Structure formats: C-alpha cells, structure tokens
Amino acid sequence: MESTVLSSLDLGVVVAYMLGMLGIGYYVYQKAPSFEEYLVAGRSMTTPILVCTLASTYYGLDVLFGTSELAYNEGLVAFFAYTVLSLGLYFIAALVLPGKLHAEKFTSLPEILERNYGLTSGVLGAGASFFYSIPAIQLFALGRICEVVFGVEAWTGALVLGLIALAYTLLGGLWAVAITDTVQFVLMMITLAIGIPLLMGNVGGFDQVAEIAPDGYFALLGAMPFWLMVAYVATNITVLVDPGFYQRVFGAKSGRQARNAMLIAIGIWFAYDWLVTAGGMLAAAAVASGDLPADLHSNDALMAAMSLALPSGLLGIFVAGVLATAMSTIDSYTLVAGANLAYDIYRPLRNPGASDRELIRYTRMGIVLAWAAGFALAFLFDRVMALWVFMATGLSSMVLVPILMALF
Numbered sequence: 001m002e003s004t005v006l007s008s009l010d011l012g013v014v015v016a017y018m019l020g021m022l023g024i025g026y027y028v029y030q031k032a033p034s035f036e037e038y039l040v041a042g043r044s045m046t047t048p049i050l051v052c053t054l055a056s057t058y059y060g061l062d063v064l065f066g067t068s069e070l071a072y073n074e075g076l077v078a079f080f081a082y083t084v085l086s087l088g089l090y091f092i093a094a095l096v097l098p099g100k101l102h103a104e105k106f107t108s109l110p111e112i113l114e115r116n117y118g119l120t121s122g123v124l125g126a127g128a129s130f131f132y133s134i135p136a137i138q139l140f141a142l143g144r145i146c147e148v149v150f151g152v153e154a155w156t157g158a159l160v161l162g163l164i165a166l167a168y169t170l171l172g173g174l175w176a177v178a179i180t181d182t183v184q185f186v187l188m189m190i191t192l193a194i195g196i197p198l199l200m201g202n203v204g205g206f207d208q209v210a211e212i213a214p215d216g217y218f219a220l221l222g223a224m225p226f227w228l229m230v231a232y233v234a235t236n237i238t239v240l241v242d243p244g245f246y247q248r249v250f251g252a253k254s255g256r257q258a259r260n261a262m263l264i265a266i267g268i269w270f271a272y273d274w275l276v277t278a279g280g281m282l283a284a285a286a287v288a289s290g291d292l293p294a295d296l297h298s299n300d301a302l303m304a305a306m307s308l309a310l311p312s313g314l315l316g317i318f319v320a321g322v323l324a325t326a327m328s329t330i331d332s333y334t335l336v337a338g339a340n341l342a343y344d345i346y347r348p349l350r351n352p353g354a355s356d357r358e359l360i361r362y363t364r365m366g367i368v369l370a371w372a373a374g375f376a377l378a379f380l381f382d383r384v385m386a387l388w389v390f391m392a393t394g395l396s397s398m399v400l401v402p403i404l405m406a407l408f
Contacts, residue, residue: 006149010316017320018164020183021327035356039339039363040107040251041178050252050261052182055189055268056328057244064276064322065141066385068302070232071280075213077222078280081229083273086236087266093239094262100407101246102255108336109243109403110344116406119348126344128398129243130366133337134374135162135330137387141299142326143378148303149319155379165327166371169335170364178251183324189268191314191321192275196282199309203285212288217281232385235392241403242395243336279305299384334374338366
C-alpha cells in the first residue's frame with residue numbers, strides 16, 4: 001500500500017520525541033548507577049511510576065497490532081474472548097505474585113530457579129527468559145509502521161528506529177526505561193483516545209461496520225475456531241512468569257506498591273484493548289467503503305485507518321505514540337535479556353564475584369546481542385500473532401511449573 005504523507009509538523013513531533021528519549025537515556029547515564037540501580041532501579045520505584053512503566057511495557061505493539069489484527073479479521077471476539085480472559089490472568093498475577101516475589105529480594109526470574117533447583121536449572125531458565133525477551137515482535141511491528149507511514153523497507157525502518165530504543169537502554173538501565181515509559185504511556189493513551197472517535201466519525205461508526213460484517217463478527221465468541229481461541233488465550237499465561245513483570249516487582253519499593261500498580265494498570269489495559277478492538281473493526285469498514293485499499297494487510301489495519309482519520313499535527317502525535325508503544329517494550333525486554341546473560345549465566349558460571357562494573361558491561365553486551373537476535377527473527381513471520389504465539393509458548397512450557405512450584 002502507499003505510504004502516508006506526513007506534514008512537516010507531524011515529522012517535527014516524531015523527531016522531537018526521538019531526541020527526547022535519547023536525552024533521557026543520557027541524563028540517567030550521567031548518574032553512573034550501580035548494578036542494582038541499573039537493573040532494578042535500586043528497588044525504589046513507587047506506585048505512580050510503576051503504573052506507567054507496567055502499562056506501557058506490557059501493552060506494546062503485539063497488542064496494538066495483534067489485537068487490532070484479530071478484530072479486523074474476526075470482530076468482537078478479539079475483546080470478549082481474548083482480552084477479557086487474558087486480563088483475568090493479569091488479575092490473578094497481581095493478587096498472588098508481588099508480595100511473594102518482593103519479600104524474597106530476588107534480582108531476576110532465573111535466580112528463583114537457581115536458588116530452588118540449582119545452577120543448571122537457573123541457566124536453562126535464563127536461556128528461556130532470554131529467548132522470550134528478544135524484541136522480535138516489536139521490531140517486526142516497527143517495520144510495518146515504517147512501510148505504512150514513511151514508505152521505507154520494513155527492515156530499514158526497524159533498524160533505524162530500533163537502534164534508538166537500544167541506545168537509551170544501554171545508557172540508563174531500568175531508570176531510563178521507567179522514565180521514558182512514563183512519557184510513552186501518556187502518548188500511547190492520548191493518541192488512541194483522540195484517534196478512535198475521529199475514526200468512527202470518518203467511516204460512519206459501528207452502523208457502517210454492521211453493514212459489511214460477516215456472520216459472527218458481532219458475536220461475543222465470534223466464528224473463530226474454538227481451539228484457536230484457546231491457543232491465543234493460553235499464551236497469556238506467560239504473565240505468571242513474565243520476566244519483565246518480575247523485574248518491575250523486584251524494582252518496587254514494596255510488594256504492596258507493585259500489587260496496586262498492577263491493579264490500576266489492568267483498568268487502563270481494559271480501556272486500551274477496547275479502543276484497539278474498535279479500531280480494527282472500523283478499519284474493516286473503511287476497506288469495505290473504499291477509503292482504504294482492498295489488499296490492506298491485517299497487521300496494517302489500525303495504522304492505516306488512523307492515518308486516514310487524523311489531521312496534521314495529531315497524526316504526528318499518533319505516530320510518536322505508536323513508536324512509543326514499540327520502544328517501551330523493546331527497552332524493557334532487551335534490558336531483561338541482557339541481564340539474563342550477565343547476571344544469570346556469566347556470573348554463576350564464570351565469575352561469581354563479578355563487580356558492578358563488570359555486570360553492567362556484560363549486561364550491555366547482552367542487550368546488544370538480544371536486539372540483534374530479535375532483528376534476525378522478526379522478519380521470518382508474516383503475522384504478529386503467529387510470532388507472539390511462537391515466543392510465548394517457549395517461555396511458559398519451560399519455566400511456568402518450576403517457578404510456581406518454587407514460589408508456592
């Protein structure tokens with residue numbers, strides 16, 4: 001499809017956002033943190049910043065593109081049979097995990113395995129966590145954004161924009177991630193809240209969707225095959241062992257603050273998922289009316305529809321918000337993956353007495369390796385949901401049972 005033409009104002013907003021993210025990373029870098037400050041923010045994050053970093057990190061482009069793709073193809077089932085059930089798992093995680101995790105003063109998810117089962121289990125868990133945390137989904141989606149918005153090759157856009165997220169993560173660690181996530185969270189929510197109503201007005205609302213909808217499009221459980229629905233929902237069981245979530249809990253001032261932040265974030269995710277589902281369904285109506293091309297790829301549906309609906313200026317904010325959604329997940333998970341290599345593999349196997357300086361250096365090397373692995377994997381898949389299922393099942397099948405048995 002043809003790229004969206006951004007005005008000078010839109011491009012200015014996007015460039016200002018990019019420069020701001022790099023500036024935050026450099027500012028935190030100047031503080032020369034210890035390893036604990038670098039990896040878990042000195043265990044000092046309070047509820048407000050935890051809400052922002054949780055909401056922004058967990059709901060990356062896998063949700064923005066994956067849920068809208070599902071809604072575009074299948075309808076309301078994306079929300080009622082996928083999102084609602086998934087958030088139920090998040091609610092369980094919020095109630096049972098933060099207090100237990102924080103009380104034990106762990107530093108990483110594989111450390112739980114190492115303490116309970118020994119070094120070999122810890123190293124294997126670190127490998128599973130590393131694989132799950134490579135940013136393949138986010139780089140895949142960044143590439144799709146660049147094709148739709150900037151008209152450049154997907155791999156080129158993913159390379160350039162992904163390197164910006166890599167840079168400020170290398171510089172500042174979890175504090176840089178948390179501060180940038182706060183900015184990204186605001187952009188992410190504001191742009192969707194403004195854009196979806198405008199899109200509704202542009203395509204004629206859900207009355208227009210109903211006219212073109214196939215059978216089952218507005219059914220709560222849709223026409224999707226039951227086992228496919230089960231497969232999608234089951235991938236969200238990874239929240240019970242998600243290394244990014246665990247890292248936020250380890251970085252919180254208390255288990256209570258982590259629990260409260262998670263519960264608040266669930267309310268935000270509920271609203272966000274509904275907006276994304278609505279956007280995917282409205283994009284289908286825009287295709288049917290001829291406002292969007294008939295060969296529109298389902299991954300591009302929401303991005304293309306919002307580009308159609310938003311005026312100059314607001315479109316730039318939306319693009320920045322979408323980029324924020326991607327970067328907030330790239331930075332968080334590459335940091336986790338880097339720590340898996342440095343703290344959970346290099347330290348116990350090669351240098352148990354490693355200094356903070358060494359651990360930070362090896363974590364940064366691991367971050368670069370994780371980013372490169374994600375870039376290599378990103379373009380082997382055609383649909384973001386297929387990539388998500390592939391990566392999520394690897395983590396849950398490897399560590400879910402041993403982690404929960406160790407904790408409870």
